[in-house]
Amino acid sequence: MSADLTIGRVAEAAGCKVQTVRYYEQIGMIPAPPRTSGNQRIYDESAVHRLTFIRHARELGFPLQAIRDLISLSDHPDQSCAAADGIAKAQLGEVNRRIQSLIALRGELEHMIEQCKGGKVKDCRVIEVLSDHSLCETDAHDAAAPMAHPPSAG
Amino acid sequence: MSADLTIGRVAEAAGCKVQTVRYYEQIGMIPAPPRTSGNQRIYDESAVHRLTFIRHARELGFPLQAIRDLISLSDHPDQSCAAADGIAKAQLGEVNRRIQSLIALRGELEHMIEQCKGGKVKDCRVIEVLSDHSLCETDAHDAAAPMAHPPSAG
DNA sequence: CTTGAACCTATAGTTACTGTAGCTCTTATG
DNA sequence: CATAAGAGCTACAGTAACTATAGGTTCAAG
Ligand SMILES: [Zn+2]
Ligand SMILES: [Zn+2]
Ligand SMILES: [Zn+2]
Ligand SMILES: [Zn+2]
Numbered sequence: 001m002s003a004d005l006t007i008g009r010v011a012e013a014a015g016c017k018v019q020t021v022r023y024y025e026q027i028g029m030i031p032a033p034p035r036t037s038g039n040q041r042i043y044d045e046s047a048v049h050r051l052t053f054i055r056h057a058r059e060l061g062f063p064l065q066a067i068r069d070l071i072s073l074s075d076h077p078d079q080s081c082a083a084a085d086g087i088a089k090a091q092l093g094e095v096n097r098r099i100q101s102l103i104a105l106r107g108e109l110e111h112m113i114e115q116c117k118g119g120k121v122k123d124c125r126v127i128e129v130l131s132d133h134s135l136c137e138t139d140a141h142d143a144a145a146p147m148a149h150p151p152s153a154g
Numbered sequence: 155m156s157a158d159l160t161i162g163r164v165a166e167a168a169g170c171k172v173q174t175v176r177y178y179e180q181i182g183m184i185p186a187p188p189r190t191s192g193n194q195r196i197y198d199e200s201a202v203h204r205l206t207f208i209r210h211a212r213e214l215g216f217p218l219q220a221i222r223d224l225i226s227l228s229d230h231p232d233q234s235c236a237a238a239d240g241i242a243k244a245q246l247g248e249v250n251r252r253i254q255s256l257i258a259l260r261g262e263l264e265h266m267i268e269q270c271k272g273g274k275v276k277d278c279r280v281i282e283v284l285s286d287h288s289l290c291e292t293d294a295h296d297a298a299a300p301m302a303h304p305p306s307a308g
Numbered sequence: 309c310t311t312g313a314a315c316c317t318a319t320a321g322t323t324a325c326t327g328t329a330g331c332t333c334t335t336a337t338g
Numbered sequence: 339c340a341t342a343a344g345a346g347c348t349a350c351a352g353t354a355a356c357t358a359t360a361g362g363t364t365c366a367a368g
Contacts, residue, residue: 002166006334008345018346019326027324038333040346053285058258060284064324072283077276088280092178092263095256105214109246116239122231126225126242130214131207160365162314172315173357181355192364206336218355 005043013049021051028063029054029071061098062091159197168205175205181226183208183218215252216245 011018025031030050033041049082050071057067066087073084108129165172178184184204187195200209211221220241227238262283269279 006345007347017167017326020324022347030241036333038346039312040333049285056284058324060262061256070284073275074281074285079275080272081273081275081278081280084275084278084280085267085272088263088267088270088302092267095260095263098258099253099260102215102256106246106249106253106291108214109249110240113239113242113246116235116242118239119235120231121227121233121235124235124238126235126238127228130210130224131203131228161316162316171357174355176316177356190364192315194364212355 002043005045005047006123007043008042010043010047010051013048016051016055024051024054026062029068049076060091061095062087155200159199159201161195161197164197164201164205168209170205170209178205178208182252183222201240214245215249216241220245 005013007018007021011021016023025032030047033043033047035041051070054064054067057070058064062070068085070084073079073081079119111130112125117123121127157187159167160171161175165175170177175184179186184201187197187201207225208221211213211224213217217225224238224241225233266279266283271277275281280283
């Protein structure tokens with residue numbers, strides 16, 4: 001066990017790009033691994049574990065800073081988990097806000113598309129609604145949640 | 155009508171930052187307005203209209219490139235609106251995908267928080283679930299929609 | 309006429325990566 | 339053992355859509 005892995009292997013195992021692994025090393029999200037005589041990185045299973053944790057949290061929408069906090073928490077397993085739970089709860093709040101916002105936006109888009117009869121641009125509801133705020137059904141888009149850049153599934 | 159407006163006024167009217175207005179001019183989303191003898195930009199109502207259109211579309215999640223396309227469409231009002239409708243429909247699809255994805259993520263977060271009894275970090279479900287992919291209820295986060303950077307409400 | 313807010317340009321920083329150029333290393337095949 | 343493909347290396351630039359800062363100028367109120 002704990003077989004040697006190339007960067008390509010860990011990236012594949014963790015479901016991200018090779019550059020992303022190097023990037024995470026560069027910004028200190030993962031430790032710098034040992035190298036071969038030819039200067040190539042060698043990883044073991046623990047790197048896959050750490051990367052999986054990071055990617056997983058990113059996919060859940062956690063910003064890297066929150067993940068950093070979670071990692072530092074998990075380095076002290078006998079502490080109270082209140083902080084970890086707090087981070088998760090904050091994230092849940094954020095996700096709920098985004099869902100609310102997107103549902104309102106969907107309503108606007110559906111309404112806009114539904115009312116368009118496929119005529120000329122000058123009569124197109126899509127453009128009309130986008131031009132005129134007063135035609136909106138809701139104001140939900142004004143409360144669009146500021147969020148970190150979401151990840152693309154590698 | 156068509157009173158002279160400073161950049162601060164149009165930014166306020168459009169609900170964005172002054173720098174954002176200048177940025178939009180720089181990248182060609184809005185035309186460069188005339189200037190005063192002291193080199194300050196002077197706008198009229200049409201600038202507010204254009205900016206409102208852009209901000210509105212951004213708040214709906216349209217990327218700037220799609221908005222550029224919509225603007226160029228609206229410059230030719232006698233064309234068919236099929237292209238505009240297509241952009242809106244694509245955007246609706248994207249919004250639906252994001253909602254699906256976020257609802258799945260919310261499920262994971264809620265489950266994770268619910269199962270945590272507030273003990274020590276080593277038993278914390280939050281960290282455990284993030285570490286172990288097999289504990290996930292769904293795989294929805296693997297299909298996280300790639301999307302443009304969402305705007306923050308100015 | 310003075311002050312302070314608002315404006316100007318230019319540039320750097322943000323987030324979380326992704327892509328490219330121009331190398332070197334490893335590994336498989338002949 | 340030679341060679342060539344593929345993977346790895348560093349370093350840097352680019353992406354999206356802004357946001358912030360520095361250092362200077364202009365405008366409007368008092
Ligand atoms: Zn239409
Ligand atoms: Zn609106
Ligand atoms: Zn816990
Ligand atoms: Zn999972």
